[in-house]
Amino acid sequence: MERPIDFSRDRRMLCGICAHQWLVDLEWIDRWEQSREVCPGCGTTCEHENAPRVTVDPDDLALDDDKIAQLAWYHTSTLPDWPTRDFDPAADLTPETRRMMGGSKRVAAWAARQRGKALHVGTYESAIHNMLRRMRDQADHGSQFYLYRVLLMPSVVVREGWLIDPGNFVGDVVLDEVCPPGVDVARYLNYHEDPGGLSLALGRGAVAGVQQVAVPLRDACNNDWVREAVADLDGASDALVPATGRLGRFMRPSSPRAFLGRELGAALAGKLPVNLQDQFASAAAFDEGDNPMRWARRTSCLFDLIVVPLRALAELDRQERRTV
Structure with a gap:
């Protein structure tokens, strides 16, 4: 039995001080972790030992x-x-x-x-x-x-x-x-x-x-984003450019291609739920020497695991069950 997949669903919070429960979205939790929200029941902030935390949805099938x-x-x-x-x-x-x-x-x-x-x-x-x-x-x-x-x-x-x-x-x-x-x-x-x-x-x-x-599912990703990203990356120089500024001597040289790749990955991460953006941007980081086509397809396929999960489920459906 499959459950609906929703990375962006609201979460239930429970305050350990006043026992107040309420629903929040992921953006609220992100603000909460930055001390920009308080418990609506007692005003507690995230710094408190018994501060509110996510709790189980009473309708969870599990x-x-x-x-x-x-x-x-x-x-x-x-x-x-x-x-x-x-x-x-x-x-x-x-x-x-x-x-x-x-x-x-x-x-x-x-x-x-x-x-x-x-x-x-x-x-x-x-x-x-x-x-x-x-x-x-x-x-x-x-x-x-x-x-x-x-x-x-x-x-x-x-x-x-x-x-x-x-x-x-x-x-x-x-x-x-x-x-x-x-x-x-x-x-x-x-x-x-x-x-x-x-x-x-x-x-x-x-x-x-x-x-x-x-x-990620390698052969499933050959879309407009991949083609445009590859064209942009192929047009960018891969020659290393020393960092400038006061801290330049402490930083590794980087190429315009790698800088562009990191920008493309970060832009794609920005379309995801806020609690996945940092992890995705790191997972999709473009390294010096990466092949543009290989990087773009892998990054797009990682993205699809989140936004098009039914594709992964369909691929699993085609696999034989291995007895453990």
Whole structure:
């Protein structure tokens, strides 16, 4: 069962001080994070410890335990075989690394902790948001990503209610801490990707199968924007020009072509919901030496994952389901 995809939908806020709830758009949240809005109930600003935050929509289909296994869930990863059936986090460790970690016993303990981490799945919106965030924050700008549609086992047992996002500072969740014995899946309020949406923490045994496509969809993007961008970039010089001004000696030389590419990417980012603009502009950044046609098609296809999501869903529909 697919849910409507809407990156721009309104979000529900809940004040931790006065318990006031209200709907806001993404522009309001952006102003709020800049201390330009207050709670309409008590006037609290975002600096307060118990300041309002996004909360779950009471009409979210994922609140219904009986629908959890019927819904399609999504994940993005650079792994072409996620989730790996026989996951061995120590498989690629060199003998030197194993020695630095303290020997075989400590490596085994570390590997057990890695295997004990929960998998994460969420809405389509959260999966795309996660990919863009990783491109910006985790040196994955040039990595190949895969979009997974995740189908759960019909018999999964769902933890009652939902949790506040249980991830640590890098997003890791210990499965046993959120899914006690007899529980397969725990819902949690996602603060970071698709804020306000419900995501799931679960183990590999809860996954019945996945469908997978490489993203962005490379062969789907040959439109007017691509043709115009390529023409403009081909007409711009790629000769490096030293930066000027007082700080010029601290800045890398840049070419007119790269400067134009960054402007084109930023202009496209400006057409997206405000909470995706920074991540998209970073993911679409034009680097010195980039091929104009390759860059333009990739950037346009990234854009389409957000504005034309049905294209990605249709491509997933054509893929065979892989049993996990």
